[in-house]
Amino acid sequence: MFWARCNKTPTYNNPLPHETFPMKRLFKRCLSILCGTTLLSAGAMAAEPASCQTVRMGVVNWTDVIATSGMADVLLTGLGYDSKQTSAVQQIIFAGIRDKRLDIFLGYWKPAMDKNIAPFLAANQVKVLDKPSLADAQATLAVPDYVAAAGLKTFADIARFKDQLGGKIYGIEPGSGANTTIKTMIETNHFGLKDFKLIESGEAGMLAAVQRAVNRKEFVVFVGWTPHPMNINMNIAYLTGSEDVYGPNEGAATVSTVTAPDYAQRCPNVNRLLENLTFTAAQESQLMVPIMERKTPQDVARQWLRDHPEDLQRWLVGVTSFDGKDGVAAVQASLKN
Numbered sequence: 001m002f003w004a005r006c007n008k009t010p011t012y013n014n015p016l017p018h019e020t021f022p023m024k025r026l027f028k029r030c031l032s033i034l035c036g037t038t039l040l041s042a043g044a045m046a047a048e049p050a051s052c053q054t055v056r057m058g059v060v061n062w063t064d065v066i067a068t069s070g071m072a073d074v075l076l077t078g079l080g081y082d083s084k085q086t087s088a089v090q091q092i093i094f095a096g097i098r099d100k101r102l103d104i105f106l107g108y109w110k111p112a113m114d115k116n117i118a119p120f121l122a123a124n125q126v127k128v129l130d131k132p133s134l135a136d137a138q139a140t141l142a143v144p145d146y147v148a149a150a151g152l153k154t155f156a157d158i159a160r161f162k163d164q165l166g167g168k169i170y171g172i173e174p175g176s177g178a179n180t181t182i183k184t185m186i187e188t189n190h191f192g193l194k195d196f197k198l199i200e201s202g203e204a205g206m207l208a209a210v211q212r213a214v215n216r217k218e219f220v221v222f223v224g225w226t227p228h229p230m231n232i233n234m235n236i237a238y239l240t241g242s243e244d245v246y247g248p249n250e251g252a253a254t255v256s257t258v259t260a261p262d263y264a265q266r267c268p269n270v271n272r273l274l275e276n277l278t279f280t281a282a283q284e285s286q287l288m289v290p291i292m293e294r295k296t297p298q299d300v301a302r303q304w305l306r307d308h309p310e311d312l313q314r315w316l317v318g319v320t321s322f323d324g325k326d327g328v329a330a331v332q333a334s335l336k337n
Contacts, residue, residue: 078334127261142238
């Protein structure tokens with residue numbers, strides 16, 4: 001109808017040369033309407049659907065995941081989204097994405113979580129982004145350096161030091177992939193560990209127990225990983241000879257983001273942010289130190305963005321605010337508050 005109106009030639013009775021201006025005026029009016037319509041359409045396409053404004057994020061109680069989730073939270077909030085975080089163990093988070101109660105999870109440690117995520121991937125109930133958010137991670141068993149100096153350097157050495165270790169291996173929260181691996185080793189007597197007991201607790205509880213042992217120069221073997229301030233605050237050694245029980249290359253790991261299977265199609269702007277949000281182990285360890293000192297993840301993230309504008313720029317490449325405006329400008333404005 002719009003083009004029909006623009007293409008319809010007005011009829012005048014014996015128009016004089018100077019009376020042709022109505023046609024020019026109509027052409028200008030049509031052109032103005034066309035340009036305005038185009039601009040409105042572009043803006044509407046750039047903005048996310050209303051259903052995407054609330055981003056429901058699952059967070060496991062690991063400091064590295066808390067740190068990166070805090071960064072995502074600050075960026076999303078600055079972009080005009082309503083970010084909501086739910087703390088839970090990994091199985092509940094995967095089930096929450098499956099049941100459409102959660103949208104994203106920034107903490108899939110591979111291979112430590114492989115067994116727990118496998119059924120959800122097989123049923124196409126979750127999706128793992130192609131590019132890891134962290135490519136240089138590691139997770140395996142570790143000991144204080146004085147224990148390694150005494151001869152406990154490999155997985156095969158653990159059983160020889162059973163008495164000094166009290167027959168205990170310290171894991172993290174119940175149900176984690178790391179703990180499942182330890183249980184399997186004990187149940188199958190791998191490395192002669194059949195008489196050992198797994199001590200399960202959260203990250204903070206495990207690290208407190210390790211720190212007490214270090215203070216007393218006692219023997220302890222525990223789940224260690226990088227990035228984490230434990231590598232800064234304690235002198236530790238990662239065990240070798242794991243026979244790939246924690247994955248190849250002595251526990252070499254990656255961390256990836258998990259979303260609902262159709263999230264990229266439904267909420268492409270948020271998904272682009274998630275694809276951009278990558279870190280190094282060194283960066284994450286630096287982010288984690290103040291969090292371990294009781295600063296909030298959001299305060300740490302905001303300070304990082306102020307101090308590292310280059311990260312803000314690269315994380316927001318191709319990302320707009322929720323309403324389709326400049327993403328970098330929106331987040332920068334939020335950091336001034």
